[in-house]
Amino acid sequence: MVVAACAAALLAGLTGTAHAVDNLPPDQPLVEDLQSGGKPCATGDDTVYVPTPPRLSAVLYDPEEDNQPSESSPLSGEFEAWWTDADGTVQRRDYSTITLSSGSRQYWTMPSDLPADTVISWHVRANDGHATSPWSDDGNGSVCSFVYDDTNPEQPTISSPEYPTPDEVFWVDGVGVYGHFTVDSPSDDVVSYTYGFLGGPYGTVTAERPGAAVTIPYLPLTSGPKNLTVRAIDRSGRSSSQAQYDFNVKSGRAPVARWKLDDPAGSRSAAAETGTPARAGIGATFGGPAPTGTASTTTVALDGSGHGFLTPDTSATDIRDTFAVSAWVRPAETGRTMTVASQDAVGQPGFTLGLHAQESGALWSFAIGGARLSGGAPETGEWAHLLGLYDAETGKAHLYVNGHEVGDAVAATPAEAAGAFQIGRARGTTGYRDRWHGDVSDVQVHDRVVVPTEVSEHAWRKPTLLGHWSLSSATDGASPEQSGGTPLHLAGGASVYRASDDSCIPDIDPDCTYVPPPLVGDGHLALDGESGYASAEGPVVDTGDSFTIGVVVRLADSAPAHPMTVLSQAGEHTDAFKVRYDPPTNSWQLVMPERDEAGAPERVVSQITGADGGEGPGQRLVVVYDDGTDTIKLFLDGYTNADATASLPDGWHSSGALQIGRGTVGDGWGEYLHGDVDEVQAYAGALRDEDVLGLGGETNPCLC
Known part of the structure; x- marks a missing residue:
């Protein structure tokens, strides 16, 4: 019995000794597992800036060979940080964490007496109670650095050439006209700005480099007093006080060309409410019925022949800039492509608005600058309101049918089309083509964005x-x-x-x-x-x-x-x-x-x-x-x-x-x-x- 007990004790001792000998040191902490105040480990030009003394963290691992089923592989972390003070003396701080299982994130909240505006470096290693890992910056590792920034950036300045403050110009055009607001800050460490316009939109814009100014575009959707509020955000995440810029927006300006087409029966030209009167071909007949529920009283019917057109013999707008063209239309047929409005370029139209026929059926269409938007379902004898829009600010074209946008906007690159504006036909290489057969009313051309609420209003038929x-x-x-x-x-x-x-x-x-x-x-x-x-x-x-x-x-x-x-x-x-x-x-x-x-x-x-x-x-x-x-x-x-x-x-x-x-x-x-x-x-x-x-x-x- 005594011999057995001694043998057992000896075996137990040998087993313990063998385990101690087999223990491997913890793995070297990986740089990608290190964070300074929740930001990835970085140094040099990429040194992290933080608004408060940060909490450093690292994920620590024990080798897989040590992970016995009955063991939790406990580890603690040993952090060390250092910097050089104003006297050139190197200062150090260290901290050991509590023991946690392998794979856990370990933390050290830095003391509050850290110096501001000073590069502070740190590294970490793991300790399993028997051995320590290499420091995280040994070998192919890297030191981590941060700077504690305790100063908020200065309040930004705001200016706009299109929308000056009421002290300069009280009311400014207007709904559908883009404004550009330049935002800057005297602080050279500002990296972004958060902003919000009254009623929206809201967002954040990033500077190209620290301290650089930014430009925020804005499209007014409604008229009235407006304001823009901005805060500057520095590289540590600190925010400036809020700056506010007030401005007043007019209602959307009137179209640059408009033909109501409510001229008396027998007329040979269409009067222009704005722009140049449009001469009519002999295939244009005035005095037709207008769409009910609209402001129109009569309309013009185009017979689809070579004589069914109207034109002012001059362009209506520069289609390389933002513009919109709209009309009430009622097709007399839907089996072929027909044009409601276009503007001449060399041997082709700069844009077309109308009906596009295809094998699967006709669709309303707006084509410009290599892009075509199609949608809706034209019906013979049924009125529809069409509006095509090219937004030069975004470089995209839009099509609205009966007040609703059809599909998604598409990118377009319009070329110069300085020729005459056309109602009822489109320019071709050998003459005009795609002539409209049906009724047309109230053709309008705007040199701005017609915003969605205005589109709905134009297309509304009062019940x-x-x-x-x-x-x-x-x-x-x-x-x-x-x-x-x-x-x-x-x-x-x-x-x-x-x-x-x-x-x-x-x-x-x-x-x-x-x-x-x-x-x-x-x-x-x-x-x-x-x-x-x-x-x-x-x-x-x-x-x-x-x-x-x-x-x-x-x-x-x-x-x-x-x-x-x-x-x-x-x-x-x-x-x-x-x-x-x-x-x-x-x-x-x-x-x-x-x-x-x-x-x-x-x-x-x-x-x-x-x-x-x-x-x-x-x-x-x-x-x-x-x-x-x-x-x-x-x-x-x-x-x-x-x-x-x-x-x-x-x-x-x-x-x-x-x-x-x-x-x-x-x-x-x-x-x-x-x-x-x-x-x-x-x-x-x-x-x-x-x-x-x-x-x-x-x-x-x-x-x-």
Whole structure:
């Protein structure tokens, strides 16, 4: 027993000795694993600058041969830093970290008495309790250096040749005109500037070298008082105090050339609101119908022949600089390439705006400087607003169709095109080509950026109110339209409820039945869910063109068991559209058939969950079809979302009457609504999203 014990003890001793002999020193710390205040290790010209005494760090490793399964390979770090003080004496500081496992990052927060503006160097090594690694700067390693900067940079200065301060020029052109702001600082260690314009944009711009000035471009999108605030950032990350530069921006300046093309029938030239009058070829006929909802009164029709054109016989603008060209157009055909506007260069046009035909179908197009943007879907006999823009500041071209940008901007390099501006044709090598066949109205040329809000305004067609039914009264079964138009006829279990009809108060009379208050105003239409509905004498909206229709509705039950239609308008065989409640999804749906045929499949094109039933205040539902953008949207209480927006490239014209409270089901009527309806409002044209917010009240929204 004694011999065995001794043997065991001897074996244990030998094992321990062998482990100690086999221990390898830790790995030399790698330069890429070292940081000075969170910044990579560097020295010389790349020495790190820090705004406070930094926390140094290093990742330390033990060799893989030492990583026994039962061991954690504990390591500590030994940091050393040194510098030369003002007297030429070398100062040193050192620090040993706590013990952590191999692969951990070890830290040393430097003392607060470090000298400022002095190069401080440091290195580190690992210690496993038995041996130490080489220093991090041994061999192929490198020392790390930093400078503690305790001084903020001075406040920057700001100037702009295009947008001087109000002390110099109070109001300056203007929206769509770039300004360039030069920012500088007296401090020679500034490397970047953070900036922000009132209302945006915001950002950071880096100087080419420490202390160099920078230029910040700015495109005003709105008029009014503006300001630019800037802070200088030095190489340590310290910030200056904020500098502010105030300036005032005018509204966007008028076009440099404009032909409204509303000249009297028989005219042989087009008057210019700005610029030079345009002579007309004999294939140009004035006095045609203008796009509804615009400021245009009449238009010109071009017959697509060699005589169908207008030209001022001079250029409208230098297309190498920023410019925009726009027009209202209505093609009479879409099977060939046609030009709305261009400007002559030698043997070719400098740019073209118009319709580009291809095998897959026609697209609207803007071509300039080797670039072509295409998009949208031209339709014969349908008005569209086109705007092509070349932005010389960015070197990119843009195309807008009906107020919306088509695709992404593309780089372009326009050449000189000092020839005549053309309406309805484009220059070719042997003459003019791609002649426009159709109507044109209000051609404008700007020598600046036409900003997106202006594009939308130019392309907006003001909707026309078709009917507003308050549903607060009924005489002989008909509820009047506010302006004396066609009334809505009540039928079956439909009646108008008015608050004044109540003769009891539930809180006082226990036998009085509670009735929810009117939805809007003094009354609303109450429908029994079995046979009640209201209808117009015919179609109210043209479903083949842009339209808007809205209603306020309150379901009678908190959880209805079957689908119920609030609004519908029939075609010959089925509904062109209907807005209904769908129980399984508890949502409002916009439903449309694929075609006007008996039994045609229905498609839910838009849907918004969150239908409200019971005694609530009701919900506002609005359908907006924009034929110009081929989209249809369903709004709930003034808002829409992606699920409630759908593509509708080909709306068809319905001939049936508008229905309130029922829809077509098979060969007859069904989906009767059990609930209350109020404030039916209908428009020819698509209301903008912001206008929809005002729909559903006793008054019509201001379409300003």
